[in-house]
Amino acid sequence: MTQEKKNILEAINETLDQLLAKDEDILLLGEDIGRNGGVFRATDGLFDKYGENRVIDTPLAESGIIGSSIGLALNGKKPIVEIQFLAFIYPGFEQLVSHAARMRYRTRGQFTVPMVIRTPYGAGIRGPELHSESVESFFAHTPGLKVVVPSNPRDAKGLLTAAANDPDPVLFLEDTKMYRAFKEEVPSELYETPIGKANIVKEGEDLTVIAWGGMVREAMKAVKKVEQENNCTCEIIDLRSIVPLDAETVIESVKKTGRAVIIHEAHQTAGFAGEIISLINEEALIYLRSPIKRIVGFDVPVPQFLSENDYLPTVDRMVEGMKETVHF
């Protein structure tokens, strides 16, 4: 397969392009995704190529977008929706949680809503208020939704393709600060990266580090430092999706290492780290040699951007947490 160097944004753009070309039922909907190509340019060029009936600039109404996409999906279309920023999904929260997530269940599989909701999330790009949330655990707490968070261009393409082909509604979270952060070789053709299978970024013996989305790369930097200075090796797990959760990979790793650090950007209280800690507690408690650490966002609203680097888990905090865990 030919490959090309792409960043996450380019990989997403190419994937959407190829999906639109391949499947006539795929539609893109969202605010400013048409001529403008989306505020991050994820849909750049697609309006010109596929026209206004495939790449649809909607009115400014998230419940309208998600709600009408549910109808489109009920009637054979496969909508891929862009919500401009994660916090702006809230006006459409009811449609997502009370309908998209429940349609299959309540109709016993008779009616289904295969759709993808793509949305940028996360702090770190000096955005205005409410442009920096990472509230993935809201959606993880909603049976019927899948929650996918790619950490690199290659996965972004494979996971987005898998999401588009998935029979269930998928929330696809794209870390804004990763969009253009780095490039890597991405296969040119469409391919699927299975949803629900974590990626062991790097094997190790002494500590399991679990992260997703943009935090994976930060975790890698921290691990590098920790390994250099502490004569230990760390295993890094990129969950790729938090629902479905690849419990087996997590459990196996922790059984081996006896230690874990979980990293996410979201607030600590009721953040998804708690779910993973619970899983480990249930399945591997006796293997634990030290308390599991959460290196996560604080329990404050994501602050104005001069303070966002204080809010975000830093490499230094990760290093400290990993060291404490290893030397407990």
Added chain:
Amino acid sequence: MTQEKKNILEAINETLDQLLAKDEDILLLGEDIGRNGGVFRATDGLFDKYGENRVIDTPLAESGIIGSSIGLALNGKKPIVEIQFLAFIYPGFEQLVSHAARMRYRTRGQFTVPMVIRTPYGAGIRGPELHSESVESFFAHTPGLKVVVPSNPRDAKGLLTAAANDPDPVLFLEDTKMYRAFKEEVPSELYETPIGKANIVKEGEDLTVIAWGGMVREAMKAVKKVEQENNCTCEIIDLRSIVPLDAETVIESVKKTGRAVIIHEAHQTAGFAGEIISLINEEALIYLRSPIKRIVGFDVPVPQFLSENDYLPTVDRMVEGMKETVHF
């Protein structure tokens, strides 16, 4: 202080009555809370007593109710809102999460939104679809909100009074199946039960059982059985509020017992039990003698009512979980 036997609903009705009488700035808003007295009759009689400017039947629009209440609160009123059922808060999710919860923070205390949102939650009364959710962890994951869940009439009165006097927005969750489940002596005058202080329902040495809302009574039943049959004593903690979380009481108890079972009705994945397990993991791991058990709702939508008893944590499941924990 004189006392009277009341169920939770009667306690709430009396509290609202006394609050309205005491403080002119308190307003009640909600759908059908006026002449009808609310679908559960929590506001019965108050419309006639205080008139349509104090007990306000609103249009059918939850964002409208919560959003305009934010404005009322900004301008000196103290709205106590009733949302008819917890799932119907979703249309107002953005107002609650992006505004009510953040106003103090973003204005550095200059503008605040002291308001209470009361809403019934939980399964077990053969309600139609979406009348049985318990998604308290959504709100626990929202810094700036407090989340209070009374388990008995006495606390309902004291906590609601404290919520009404609280300077911050409070989500006040009322378990529908507890509304009329039992009566107990409730002091006649207004009093506050502090928000953030858990109640040790019963002391014990071998196991800490943590619950809130309607699950507290189920937990008590289960504990009774377990203690009879297993020659052990259990400590039952009724959290009363999950935010603020009374971490100290939880930690102290688990340090003593070395074992914990957490019970909630909400779905397991990303449910609030995960937060408590994380807390114990961080603060008391080395005291643990067995994995912490979650006896919680399954990761399926709350099903139609013929199946709701399958969904709900049962006394039998609790007993089994407690036994397993004690005999690990």
Added chain:
Amino acid sequence: MAVDLRNFYEEAREEYYQVLTPDGKCRHDDHRIDKQVMMDMFKYMLTCRIFDEKALILQRQGRIGTYASFKGQEACQVGGVLPLRSTDWLFPTYRDHGAMYTHGQTWKQIFLYWMGHMDGSITPEDKKIIPPAVPIATQLLHAVGTAWADKLDGKDNVSLVYFGDGATSEGDFHEALNFAGVYQTPTVFLCQNNGYAISVPFEKQSASKTIAQRGKAYDIEGIRIDGNDIFAVYLTVKRAIEKARKGEGPTLIEAVTTRFGSHTTADDAKKYRDQQAIEKEWAKNEDPLARLRLYLKNNDLLTDSEEKQWTEEMRKEIDEQFKEAENYPRPTVQQMFEHVYKEKTWTIAKQEKEFLQHLGKGGRSS
């Protein structure tokens, strides 16, 4: 009698469009409705009435759960659905069993729904009936989406969506109408303005006098009709459907009707309205079934004995359907864990396995 239907819509804006008067006279236009259709109307309305009465009794006996009666709204539900084709989409609320039945749902399934069965939301394979939307006004957007998909595919199906007067206060009402206007989707918005959202009368719901006038905000035709007059409902919805099929966009119809009883069996209308007065007025001027009966009899299209016979047959049929529903197997624990996703996740599979083990060891689920 050659009056153009159109004119009535125009003049109707102030008051409403009415064809059949309470005293069973036809103002005009009856020639537009086939006699056979009139008989269908009557029969469907009759069976609806019988079902509703039965359901109320069953609820009182504790054999079904909380139930939402639609007595008084039969004209809206039967008359609105009869012009549909089987390829069209129907989006009912929790009060629109009559509409569902008329479009092909069985009474048995409707019973199952109100008995709390997991399977109660399954609708006929050959029809596109989405089960009742519980969160108010949300289904309007779905009906925009399905209609939009048909339009994009060049199919001339329409989507008919029911909702109440209370629903017009929700943001989703606004967003749906706006989307329908922008994309000119073949959606027919049929509001049953029964005057109440539970206890709240429409005057408290909005300062606007009518719901039809809201169409203007989206450049959508808004029509106000007598919802107790099945001819008016039928002709208006039919016209809106034909318009939609021709690609001429959505219509907002406000059918003014009466909720005869309480909101649901969990509600007591006497708390907030003069139920006696309403029932009296209803019997005199509003009962849509009585009105059609009068018309049919006036025109020698119906006899008492015919009605009696049908009534008996219908009762039997509904009893039969209820029996089937009552004998329907209880949902299993396994079913509870199915259909969350197409494939069970590890987590769900584990929860199911452990719960079944627990039950196997004697744990009870209730």
Added chain:
Amino acid sequence: MAVDLRNFYEEAREEYYQVLTPDGKCRHDDHRIDKQVMMDMFKYMLTCRIFDEKALILQRQGRIGTYASFKGQEACQVGGVLPLRSTDWLFPTYRDHGAMYTHGQTWKQIFLYWMGHMDGSITPEDKKIIPPAVPIATQLLHAVGTAWADKLDGKDNVSLVYFGDGATSEGDFHEALNFAGVYQTPTVFLCQNNGYAISVPFEKQSASKTIAQRGKAYDIEGIRIDGNDIFAVYLTVKRAIEKARKGEGPTLIEAVTTRFGSHTTADDAKKYRDQQAIEKEWAKNEDPLARLRLYLKNNDLLTDSEEKQWTEEMRKEIDEQFKEAENYPRPTVQQMFEHVYKEKTWTIAKQEKEFLQHLGKGGRSS
């Protein structure tokens, strides 16, 4: 000149209400505006223009963050706020710095906001200016609530809320107008229809031709005016405010204006519109500042040298304000943990303590 203002609102429904023509002539009604107010209008608009240009430069230099320019909308913002009293409430969006400034916010604070300072949302103690609402249309409901509270308390304050054309598609627009209609709150809804929501032109936003016509859906008066004409804005808002103070309810005003530049500095309008043509047309017919300048000069109320002098003074003042903002202390870590609740929770206090310890040991936060 004794034309009743009222008539213009009536006739304005089709087109819009205009007082000052692009060639600086007054069609009528100028006698209603005090000369001193006219001079204030000019000065406020001038300082707004200067601020905006400065902010754009600072953004390009990386000294402030993403910035939303309001060039072209000065008439709406200055003209809308001047009729307010200091006890009235103001709800701006992220584009309404001109409105905030005119009502008393300092440029320094506005700079701080766009520099990402936690303190940037603090507004003057003696004014009731809520910081910009970021989620679209949400603030409309707040302005209903504050107005409602004043009404309940028998105070004759009003709440003025700004929003864009795009905002009218959100459910919250609908719910706010409906609540305002039901409770007759003294709220003035001022929509700056600048033709675009980021890249989406109003034609794609709705099938309705105007926003003013939506008032009818809530039985609220809807008025469409030339938003580049500060006299029209001022007179219309003033009248709406007076009406509200008298207890005669809310008004919806659609001020048709132009967003001269890109949506924000993160946007490039050239991608989706003919920016050159827009700028040309703007300079000729739409620039609200030029229009008032022309009028004032035509009427010998303004000289070039006056304007030059003011411009210099304003530049200096704005530079000064920016310097203060740039010297403003960076938010501390402690500040990040404050004001989540009135009292810190155990959890927040612990997080703060541990983070400070971590920083104390040399951990860096960025």
